[in-house]
Amino acid sequence: MKNIRETTFKSLTYVSALFTIIFLFGIIGSLFLEGLPLIKLVTFKTFILNPSWHPTSYPADFGILSLIAGSLIVTMGALILAIPLGIGSAIYISEIAGNKTREIIKPIIELLAGIPSVVYGLFGMAFLSPFLIRVFGIPTGLNAFSASIILGIMVVPIISSMSEDALSTVPRQLREASLALGATRWETIMRVVLPAAKSGVIGSVVLGFGRAIGETMVVIMVAGGAAQIPTSIFQPVRPMTAAVAAEMGETVFGSPHFHALYAIAIVLFIITFATNLITEVVFFRKGDLK
Amino acid sequence: MKRREWEEFLGVNLLRLVIGITVAFLILFLFVIFSKGAPMISWSFLTESPRKYMTEGGIFPAIVGTFWLTILSIAFSLPLGIFTAIYLSCYARAAWFVRITRLSVRTLAGVPSIIFGLFGRMVFVHLFGFGISILSGALTLGILALPMIINSSEEAIRGVPKDFWEASLALGATQRQTILRVILPTALPNILTGVIISIGRVAGETAPILFTAATFYTRQMPSSAMDEVMALPYHIYALMTEGAHASKQVPIAYGTAVVLLLVVLSISAIAIIIRYHMRRKRTW
Amino acid sequence: MVKPHYSTTHICTDNVNLWFGNKHVLKNVNLPVYDKKVTALIGPSGCGKSTLLRCFNRMNDLISTCRITGKVTLHTQDIYAPHTDVTTVRTKVGMVFQSPNPFPKSIYNNIAYGLHIRGEKKPKVEQIVEKSLRDAWLWDEVKDRLKQSAFSLSGGQQQRLCIARALANNPDILLLDEPTSALDPQSTAKIEELCLELKNKVTILIVTHNIAQAGRISDYTAFMYLGEMVEFGETRKMFTVPKDKRTEAYLNGVFG
Numbered sequence: 001m002k003n004i005r006e007t008t009f010k011s012l013t014y015v016s017a018l019f020t021i022i023f024l025f026g027i028i029g030s031l032f033l034e035g036l037p038l039i040k041l042v043t044f045k046t047f048i049l050n051p052s053w054h055p056t057s058y059p060a061d062f063g064i065l066s067l068i069a070g071s072l073i074v075t076m077g078a079l080i081l082a083i084p085l086g087i088g089s090a091i092y093i094s095e096i097a098g099n100k101t102r103e104i105i106k107p108i109i110e111l112l113a114g115i116p117s118v119v120y121g122l123f124g125m126a127f128l129s130p131f132l133i134r135v136f137g138i139p140t141g142l143n144a145f146s147a148s149i150i151l152g153i154m155v156v157p158i159i160s161s162m163s164e165d166a167l168s169t170v171p172r173q174l175r176e177a178s179l180a181l182g183a184t185r186w187e188t189i190m191r192v193v194l195p196a197a198k199s200g201v202i203g204s205v206v207l208g209f210g211r212a213i214g215e216t217m218v219v220i221m222v223a224g225g226a227a228q229i230p231t232s233i234f235q236p237v238r239p240m241t242a243a244v245a246a247e248m249g250e251t252v253f254g255s256p257h258f259h260a261l262y263a264i265a266i267v268l269f270i271i272t273f274a275t276n277l278i279t280e281v282v283f284f285r286k287g288d289l290k
Numbered sequence: 291m292k293r294r295e296w297e298e299f300l301g302v303n304l305l306r307l308v309i310g311i312t313v314a315f316l317i318l319f320l321f322v323i324f325s326k327g328a329p330m331i332s333w334s335f336l337t338e339s340p341r342k343y344m345t346e347g348g349i350f351p352a353i354v355g356t357f358w359l360t361i362l363s364i365a366f367s368l369p370l371g372i373f374t375a376i377y378l379s380c381y382a383r384a385a386w387f388v389r390i391t392r393l394s395v396r397t398l399a400g401v402p403s404i405i406f407g408l409f410g411r412m413v414f415v416h417l418f419g420f421g422i423s424i425l426s427g428a429l430t431l432g433i434l435a436l437p438m439i440i441n442s443s444e445e446a447i448r449g450v451p452k453d454f455w456e457a458s459l460a461l462g463a464t465q466r467q468t469i470l471r472v473i474l475p476t477a478l479p480n481i482l483t484g485v486i487i488s489i490g491r492v493a494g495e496t497a498p499i500l501f502t503a504a505t506f507y508t509r510q511m512p513s514s515a516m517d518e519v520m521a522l523p524y525h526i527y528a529l530m531t532e533g534a535h536a537s538k539q540v541p542i543a544y545g546t547a548v549v550l551l552l553v554v555l556s557i558s559a560i561a562i563i564i565r566y567h568m569r570r571k572r573t574w
Numbered sequence: 575m576v577k578p579h580y581s582t583t584h585i586c587t588d589n590v591n592l593w594f595g596n597k598h599v600l601k602n603v604n605l606p607v608y609d610k611k612v613t614a615l616i617g618p619s620g621c622g623k624s625t626l627l628r629c630f631n632r633m634n635d636l637i638s639t640c641r642i643t644g645k646v647t648l649h650t651q652d653i654y655a656p657h658t659d660v661t662t663v664r665t666k667v668g669m670v671f672q673s674p675n676p677f678p679k680s681i682y683n684n685i686a687y688g689l690h691i692r693g694e695k696k697p698k699v700e701q702i703v704e705k706s707l708r709d710a711w712l713w714d715e716v717k718d719r720l721k722q723s724a725f726s727l728s729g730g731q732q733q734r735l736c737i738a739r740a741l742a743n744n745p746d747i748l749l750l751d752e753p754t755s756a757l758d759p760q761s762t763a764k765i766e767e768l769c770l771e772l773k774n775k776v777t778i779l780i781v782t783h784n785i786a787q788a789g790r791i792s793d794y795t796a797f798m799y800l801g802e803m804v805e806f807g808e809t810r811k812m813f814t815v816p817k818d819k820r821t822e823a824y825l826n827g828v829f830g
């Protein structure tokens with residue numbers, strides 16, 4: 001009967017949607033299931049604020065402040081590089097470039113976005129690191145500075161394409177009105193177009209932040225791996241993602257160290273979830289683009 | 291007057307400088323990788339297994355491993371993704387269920403890849419007992435790819451003009467028939483592009499397979515989905531961070547990177563070409 | 575208001591009221607649609623004529639805020655009765671839309687669509703496709719290129735294709751929603767001629783904003799204004815001696 005086929009098909013789509021929900025809650029559930037038991041050993045406050053991360057010593061120290069610091073330093077450093085390059089590229093593509101140039105440059109930026117993170121890491125380890133040692137005379141090239149550079153380049157395409165989308169949504173009439181009143185191209189960009197695209201551009205930066213702080217391979221290969229709060233930007237750091245990825249392989253299933261790594265993962269998840277939430281709620285309300 | 295002209299001149303050229311830096315970096319990057327990696331590429335590099343603790347030989351097992359991981363992960367996420375996209379664009383009714391589904395898709399899209407690895411390890415490797423295997427890795431990668439496929443498929447379906455829906459329903463077709471006979475075939479090129487882009491992403495991922503599938507060295511080719519496997523991205527990582535012979539391993543890492551880049555970039559190129567041709571052929 | 579003659583009418587609406595949300599769009603509409611005749615629905619934009627048209631194949635169901643009371647009868651069956659199979663209703667009612675909307679498929683597969691979904695066998699399908707194309711005056715122009723894309727046809731040809739596609743289902747009634755408004759005068763004339771020929775085979779209900787067109791091709795006309803059916807009658811009589819002042823005003827172009 002026709003109806004059976006209709007309902008079966010419809011149910012299949014519902015079930016598929018259900019799986020998506022199951023996966024998300026499965027991930028959240030597994031993180032909390034294995035991460036929360038750490039609370040028996042370490043209070044929440046100590047966990048976050050203790051700068052001493054020595055999970056394999058006896059007695060073990062499970063403070064992740066140095067890891068959080070590592071993540072933040074590297075991410076902020078990345079944004080310092082990526083924001084001007086990303087927004088600048090977006091403005092160039094949207095406002096200055098001719099059609100032919102645009103057709104060439106846009107795919108190039110998309111290309112950058114497609115490079116696997118491990119290859120960025122290889123570049124950082126094998127090329128940038130020795131280069132920095134030669135140029136700055138520092139003992140190691142695997143540090144917060146080099147990780148920031150590589151991470152920054154990785155984030156440029158994200159900021160660039162989202163900002164460019166936002167800029168292109170600004171109606172042509174606004175630019176024409178500004179130019180007709182005698183403004184220069186630069187003034188039109190700075191005073192009219194960019195402010196109109198403000199929410200999309202800022203949203204792209206927030207998204208870039210989320211992407212950078214969740215990145216694993218680049219930091220595990222380039223940031224150095226020392227779980228300490230650095231005193232100089234040329235010192236090695238260990239961001240949260242690097243700690244989890246590097247140490248998970250050597251951890252005994254169910255040990256306190258194991259739970260601690262999952263606890264770090266919870267913190268990571270909360271940070272990236274909050275970032276995404278902020279991006280959506282604050283920056284994509286419908287009225288903003290007018 | 292003079293000052294504004296100066297501002298314009300500096301401003302526009304600053305932007306040109308910025309784009310120049312960005313493009314220059316890409317060129318430098320590709321130049322470094324390819325100049326150090328291309329000399330390693332030879333027929334034997336691509337078809338042999340590694341020898342002498344990764345200091346000699348080729349990367350064939352890694353190529354095979356990446357191939358299987360990618361194919362299986364897409365086989366897993368493609369039907370799930372398309373059906374979810376169909377739900378979201380054609381059948382969504384109960385507001386709460388739709389919202390939770392959309393929230394799940396968006397959140398999954400933003401989850402750091404290492405967390406997928408943790409989940410995969412706990413659920414597929416241990417709980418389901420698949421162990422460190424192609425299956426565990428493919429399932430983990432599949433979940434990673436799912437939001438990408440859902441988003442691009444939904445966009446593709448929504449891009450089909452409403453006229454087609456109306457015409458089909460007015461001829462007495464059911465919703466299911468309309469979706470299968472008219473909507474999906476029309477949306478296919480864009481769905482395909484999304485899938486291809488996801489393939490490119492999955493092939494380059496390392497973190498999700500760190501604890502679920504990948505190993506530095508396997509003695510033989512994987513014979514079943516339950517075997518551990520080498521993979522191109524993991525191989526690069528392992529060569530750079532494990533093993534004791536940096537002078538020999540670093541060039542191999544560059545060579546592997548070239549292979550991986552060629553795979554990923556040609557996949558992206560295929561997607562762009564398909565999208566371009568389909569847009570040109572489009573008549574509505 | 576006009577009461578239909580039920581004995582000669584197999585298709586009609588009976589006191590139909592329709593709301594989109596809070597907007598009362600159709601008010602107590604009683605429309606008879608006489609067999610093998612052309613009935614035109616005319617009126618200023620927003621009067622509800624397209625909405626009324628779409629009552630006959632329940633396409634208004636697609637709008638979630640739509641609420642309807644009253645009966646729409648198709649051969650003694652009220653198509654809005656509970657448990658009615660909507661898809662079956664739609665195979666008996668053909669619809670052609672304002673802008674031609676062929677599927678991105680071949681000409682053959684466009685016509686055959688309604689048959690394919692019902693699982694008809696190939697020989698019968700081929701037969702019906704040819705007949706439909708002949709009835710729509712399109713066969714000679716496309717018989718050598720049935721496998722080509724429907725988009726290779728001109729606008730007027732595409733609209734005739736859509737007519738053929740609807741005819742392939744062998745419907746009891748053909749609903750035309752301003753079918754020529756997107757076409758050039760030559761294609762329009764051809765389709766108007768086609769309607770005069772088709773009415774011998776199938777009942778036609780046509781919505782048009784072009785009074786002259788209604789005058790040219792319809793046997794009966796219904797004038798709608800602000801959701802009410804103000805006047806209904808034989809076209810020639812109504813156009814020469816309208817009974818309602820509003821009808822007269824509209825026919826004289828006082829408002830559009």
